Amino acid sequence: MKILVLLSQVPDTTARIAFTNDNTQYDGNGVTFIVNPYDEWYALVRALELKEAAGAGSVTTITVGGADTEATIRKGLAIGADDAVRIDAQPTDALQVAELVAAYAKDKGYDLVLAGKETIDHNGGQVGAMVAELLDMPYVPLASKLEVSGTTATVERDVPGGVEVLEVGLPVVLGAAKGMAEQRIPNMRGIMAARTKPLAVVPATPVSEVARTVKFELPPAKSGVRMIPAEEAGTLIELLHTEAKVI
Amino acid sequence: MSTIVFIDTRGEKLSKAAQEAVTYASQLAGGPVTAVTFGGAQGLESLGAQGAGKVIVARNVTTLDSQQLTRLVADVASKENATTIVCVSDATGKALAPRVAARLKAGHVAGVTGLPEGGLFRRNVFSGKARAHVQVTSAVKVLSLMPNSVAIAHNGGTAAVEEYNGDLGAARITVKEVRKAGSGIPLPEAELVVSAGRGMKGPEHWAPVEELANLLGAATACSRPVADMHWRPHHEHVGQTGVAIRPNLYIAIGISGAIQHLAGVNQSKVICVINKDPEAPFFKAADYGIVGDAFEVLPKLIDAAKKLNAER
Ligand SMILES: Cc1cc2nc3c(=O)[nH]c(=O)nc-3n(C[C@H](O)[C@H](O)[C@H](O)COP(=O)(O)OP(=O)(O)OC[C@H]3O[C@@H](n4cnc5c(N)ncnc54)[C@H](O)[C@@H]3O)c2cc1C
Numbered sequence: 001m002k003i004l005v006l007l008s009q010v011p012d013t014t015a016r017i018a019f020t021n022d023n024t025q026y027d028g029n030g031v032t033f034i035v036n037p038y039d040e041w042y043a044l045v046r047a048l049e050l051k052e053a054a055g056a057g058s059v060t061t062i063t064v065g066g067a068d069t070e071a072t073i074r075k076g077l078a079i080g081a082d083d084a085v086r087i088d089a090q091p092t093d094a095l096q097v098a099e100l101v102a103a104y105a106k107d108k109g110y111d112l113v114l115a116g117k118e119t120i121d122h123n124g125g126q127v128g129a130m131v132a133e134l135l136d137m138p139y140v141p142l143a144s145k146l147e148v149s150g151t152t153a154t155v156e157r158d159v160p161g162g163v164e165v166l167e168v169g170l171p172v173v174l175g176a177a178k179g180m181a182e183q184r185i186p187n188m189r190g191i192m193a194a195r196t197k198p199l200a201v202v203p204a205t206p207v208s209e210v211a212r213t214v215k216f217e218l219p220p221a222k223s224g225v226r227m228i229p230a231e232e233a234g235t236l237i238e239l240l241h242t243e244a245k246v247i
Numbered sequence: 248m249s250t251i252v253f254i255d256t257r258g259e260k261l262s263k264a265a266q267e268a269v270t271y272a273s274q275l276a277g278g279p280v281t282a283v284t285f286g287g288a289q290g291l292e293s294l295g296a297q298g299a300g301k302v303i304v305a306r307n308v309t310t311l312d313s314q315q316l317t318r319l320v321a322d323v324a325s326k327e328n329a330t331t332i333v334c335v336s337d338a339t340g341k342a343l344a345p346r347v348a349a350r351l352k353a354g355h356v357a358g359v360t361g362l363p364e365g366g367l368f369r370r371n372v373f374s375g376k377a378r379a380h381v382q383v384t385s386a387v388k389v390l391s392l393m394p395n396s397v398a399i400a401h402n403g404g405t406a407a408v409e410e411y412n413g414d415l416g417a418a419r420i421t422v423k424e425v426r427k428a429g430s431g432i433p434l435p436e437a438e439l440v441v442s443a444g445r446g447m448k449g450p451e452h453w454a455p456v457e458e459l460a461n462l463l464g465a466a467t468a469c470s471r472p473v474a475d476m477h478w479r480p481h482h483e484h485v486g487q488t489g490v491a492i493r494p495n496l497y498i499a500i501g502i503s504g505a506i507q508h509l510a511g512v513n514q515s516k517v518i519c520v521i522n523k524d525p526e527a528p529f530f531k532a533a534d535y536g537i538v539g540d541a542f543e544v545l546p547k548l549i550d551a552a553k554k555l556n557a558e559r
C-alpha cells in the first residue's frame with residue numbers, strides 16, 4: 001500500500017499568539033513549531049500501522065512550506081515515515097496548498113491520502129477535501145477509525161449526534177481525527193535514521209489565487225470576572241437569568 | 248448574481264444549523280435565496296420563513312457522498328448563476344464546501360461567524376485565540392457558517408420545493424451503520440453547556456452535573472483527561488483536540504482552564520467557572536466565578552435551577 005500523509009507545521013499549542021507588520025503576519029519570533037497534532041498523532045501513525053500490518057508499502061509525507069519546516073518534517077521521518085517531500089512555497093490559502101499537493105500526487109498512484117482533521121493554527125479543515133476534489137477521489141472528514149482490507153477502507157466518522165460507519169473503495173482521502181491511532185514518541189534509532197532519510201524539495205507549480213487574509217486581530221479582553229461566594233452559589237442561576245439573560 | 252445555500256436536512260426536523268444557514272444566506276443576499284438539499288426530508292417549504300425562495304432537493308441521494316453532493320451544488324450554482332455559496336461548518340459542510348470551492352476555483356472562508364464588514368469575512372483562527380479578516384478575490388465565494396452565529400429569522404413565507412433530476416453519478420461511499428451518541432443535542436449546536444473536569448474525581452460523581460444540565464436544558468461536555476480515562480464518552484470532549492463550541496452559556500466545573508481546553512470554549516458568550524482553587528487559570532477567562540468545592544456548590548445550583556424552572 002502506497003500512502004501519502006499531509007504534514008503541516010504549526011506553532012506549539014501553548015505558544016503566545018501575536019502579530020507583526022501591522023497585524024498582517026503571525027509573529028513566530030521565539031515560538032516553537034511542531035507537527036500539527038492531527039497530522040502527527042493520527043494520520044501519520046495510522047499510516048505506519050497499516051504499512052506495518054501489511055508488511056509492505058511505503059509512507060511518504062508531504063509539506064507545503066519554506067526551508068524552516070524541515071525540522072518538523074524530520075520529526076515525521078523519526079516517527080517512521082520512509083521519505084518526505086517539501087514543496088517549496090509559503091502557504092497562503094487552503095486552495096493554494098491543495099493545488100500544490102494535488103499537482104505532486106497526481107499520477108503517483110497513492111492508495112491512501114491522509115490529512116489531519118484541521119490545522120490548529122488556521123483551523124480551516126479544508127485542505128484534505130480540496131485535494132480529494134482535485135484528484136477526483138472520495139473524501140471522508142473527521143475520520144476516527146480506519147481499517148483497510150484489500151481495496152476497501154472501512155471508516156468511522158463523527159457526524160452531528162453520532163458516528164457513521166462507512167465503506168469506501170481505494171483510493172480515498174481522509175481527514176484524521178482523534179481515535180484513529182495513539183501518539184508515538186520517536187526513539188533514538190528513529191531520530192538517527194531520520195537524518196539520512198530522503199527529503200525531496202520540489203519547486204512550486206502555478207496555483208489559483210482566490211483568497212487572502214488581510215489582517216488579524218486578538219479577541220477583545222473579558223471585562224473581568226464577577227465572583228460569587230460559594231455559600232450563595234444559587235445566586236449564579238438568578239444572575240444568569242436576570243443579568244446575563246442566557247437561561 | 249444569486250446566492251445558494253446547501254443544507255443537510257436529514258433527521259426528524261429541520262436542524263437549527265440549517266435554519267441558521269438559510270437565514271444567513273438571505274441576509275447576505277438581501278433577498279430570497281435558493282436552498283439545495285438531498286434525501287427524504289419533508290416540510291422543506293417552511294424554509295421560506297428563513298428566506299428561501301426555492302428549495303431544490305435531490306431525492307435520490309441519500310448518503311453523504313461528498314462527490315455526488317459537490318456535483319449537485321456545482322450544477323445548481325451554474326444554473327442559478329450563483330456568485331455566493333453558503334454551507335454549514337459541520338461534518339457535512341466540512342466534506343462539501345472545500346470540495347465545491349476547489350471545483351469552482353473559488354475562495355472558501357471556513358467558519359465565518361457573521362456578515363462581512365467592508366467586504367472582509369471574519370473567522371476564528373488559532374483555536375479562537377485570534378480572528379482573521381479574509382478577502383475573497385475569486386468571482387465565486389464559498390462560505391461555511393459556524394453554528395450559533397445568527398438568530399434564525401421567522402418571516403412566515405413559504406418556499407417552492409423542486410426536485411432535482413440531474414445525473415450525479417454513483418455514490419462511492421456506502422454507509423454501513425449509524426450509531427447515535429448522547430442526549431440528542433449535538434454539542435456544536437447546543438446553546439447551553441454544562442461541563443466538568445478531573446475535579447469531579449470519578450465517573451460515579453456525574454449525576455449532579457447531568458441533573459443541572461437537564462434542569463437548564465443544556466448539553467453536557469468534559470475536559471480531555473475525563474474522556475481519556477473513559478469517565479465520559481469521547482464525543483463530550485471539548486477543546487483544541489476535541490469539539491470546539493460557542494454556546495451562549497458554558498459552565499465549567501472542576502476544570503483548571505488549560506490553554507488547550509480554553510481553545511475549544513473561549514468563544515462562548517458567557518462563561519461560569521466553579522473551582523476550589525482561586526488560582527485556577529480558568530477564572531481569567533470567566534464572566535462569573537465561584538471558588539468552592541463542586542460537591543457543595545452543585546446542590547445549591549440544582550436547587551436554584553429547580554426554583555427558577557418552577558417560576559417560569
Ligand atoms: C496538544 C494538547 C492538546 C490538548 N487538548 C485538550 C483538549 O482538547 N481539551 C482539554 O480539556 N484538554 C486538552 N489538553 C489537556 C490540557 O492541557 C489539560 O491537561 C486538561 O484540560 C486538564 O483537564 P482538567 O482541567 O479536567 O484537569 P486538571 O488540570 O487536573 O484540573 C482539575 C481542576 O479541578 C479543580 N478541583 C479539584 N477538586 C475540585 C472540587 N472538589 N471542586 C471544584 N474544583 C475542584 C482543581 O483545582 C483543578 O483546577 C491538551 C493537551 C495537549 C498537550
Ligand SMILES: Nc1ncnc2c1ncn2[C@@H]1O[C@H](COP(=O)(O)O)[C@@H](O)[C@H]1O
Pocket residue numbers: 006007008009036038039062063064065091094097114115116117118119120122123124125126127128
Ligand atoms: N502547508 C501544508 N502542507 C501540507 N499539508 C497541509 C498544509 N496545510 C494543511 N495541510 C493538511 O491539511 C489538513 C487540514 O488543514 P487546514 O485545511 O489548514 O485545516 C492538515 O491537518 C494537514 O494534514
